[in-house]
Amino acid sequence: MERYDRQVRFAGFGESGQEKLSNTAIMVMGAGALGTHAAELLTRMGAGKLIVIDMDIVELTNLHRQTLYTEEDVRLMKPKVEALKEKLQQINNDVEIKTLNTELNSQNIVGILQEHQPDIVIDAMDHFEIRFLVNEACHKLDIPWVYGAAVGSKGSVYAIDYEGPCLKCLMATMPATGESCEINGVLPPVTTQTAGLEVSEVIRFLSGEGFSRKLITVDTFGMNYKTMNINALKDDDCIVCGQHKYEHLEKETFRPVQSNCGRVFTLRFDDSIFNAEMNGEVIKENRFVKFINYDGYEMTLFNDGRMNVYGLDGMEEAEALYREITEGLPVNQHQ
Numbered sequence: 001m002e003r004y005d006r007q008v009r010f011a012g013f014g015e016s017g018q019e020k021l022s023n024t025a026i027m028v029m030g031a032g033a034l035g036t037h038a039a040e041l042l043t044r045m046g047a048g049k050l051i052v053i054d055m056d057i058v059e060l061t062n063l064h065r066q067t068l069y070t071e072e073d074v075r076l077m078k079p080k081v082e083a084l085k086e087k088l089q090q091i092n093n094d095v096e097i098k099t100l101n102t103e104l105n106s107q108n109i110v111g112i113l114q115e116h117q118p119d120i121v122i123d124a125m126d127h128f129e130i131r132f133l134v135n136e137a138c139h140k141l142d143i144p145w146v147y148g149a150a151v152g153s154k155g156s157v158y159a160i161d162y163e164g165p166c167l168k169c170l171m172a173t174m175p176a177t178g179e180s181c182e183i184n185g186v187l188p189p190v191t192t193q194t195a196g197l198e199v200s201e202v203i204r205f206l207s208g209e210g211f212s213r214k215l216i217t218v219d220t221f222g223m224n225y226k227t228m229n230i231n232a233l234k235d236d237d238c239i240v241c242g243q244h245k246y247e248h249l250e251k252e253t254f255r256p257v258q259s260n261c262g263r264v265f266t267l268r269f270d271d272s273i274f275n276a277e278m279n280g281e282v283i284k285e286n287r288f289v290k291f292i293n294y295d296g297y298e299m300t301l302f303n304d305g306r307m308n309v310y311g312l313d314g315m316e317e318a319e320a321l322y323r324e325i326t327e328g329l330p331v332n333q334h335q
């Protein structure tokens with residue numbers, strides 16, 4: 001097809017790579033900076049199907065690094081996956097775009113993968129723990145996936161087919177520092193570079209070249225790019241890829257009160273809270289989300305029962321607020 005002429009001319013990809021790409025279903029987990037970049041590239045390149053999962057709405061602080069989102073999306077409080085799908089379809093209507101406006105957790109990740117059957121998964125998530133779930137779920141179902149993370153000026157990418165080390169094998173060398181964009185900030189170019197490298201691994205895989213089997217790190221401010229062969233880190237006794245035990249999948253990930261970074265807490269209620277009478281003033285709402293002012297707290301309530309509360313001073317205050325809201329509801333709502 002003419003629109004793909006320039007990439008087909010690249011010998012390593014060619015017509016067979018294009019053919020493969022157009023018959024491939026790729027799941028993009030997360031529609032933030034990495035997810036929007038990766039989804040845009042794959043849509044432009046003519047992927048057969050993209051399945052994009054995210055649970056957030058577009059916010060003003062996203063726009064500097066998350067491509068395709070607009071101020072209008074912020075004003076309308078659009079779920080990221082909805083806003084992204086609209087833009088992607090304008091770019092390439094031949095690509096089938098499936099979106100899931102939902103949270104990924106230990107209870108649903110295997111079911112979602114089984115239902116949508118991606119050929120490959122791109123990790124575009126913004127916190128580390130979830131990647132252990134992806135590692136276990138993809139190993140269980142034998143799906144290759146590409147790990148990607150970007151914080152500050154640094155990004156890292158590693159594609160996993162379980163022949164080499166898996167994410168768990170690598171743990172000793174992975175930064176488990178709890179760094180996040182909210183706390184440490186992030187420079188937009190590193191998200192572009194990281195997502196680009198993730199898509200490059202997908203292209204290598206589809207064109208028959210296979211994953212690079214390298215841990216790739218990039219520093220967009222220090223201007224460093226490094227690749228490391230890490231085959232030696234394969235751990236034959238690895239609990240996941242050696243022993244096929246899935247500890248994270250078996251763990252309950254839902255906690256009714258959860259601390260996020262930057263004084264933000266997530267409280268979880270049954271989804272019926274969304275339409276229940278509750279105290280507080282609704283400032284703005286649509287069918288996906290409500291902004292509420294409750295006793296001086298700012299809250300975002302999602303239609304799945306998640307509530308992000310801003311400006312809390314600690315877990316004690318968050319738990320007290322959770323109890324207060326639960327007691328004020330018609331029936332006992334907590335999960």
Ligand SMILES: [Zn+2]
Nearest residue numbers: 166169238241
């Ligand atoms: Zn392993």
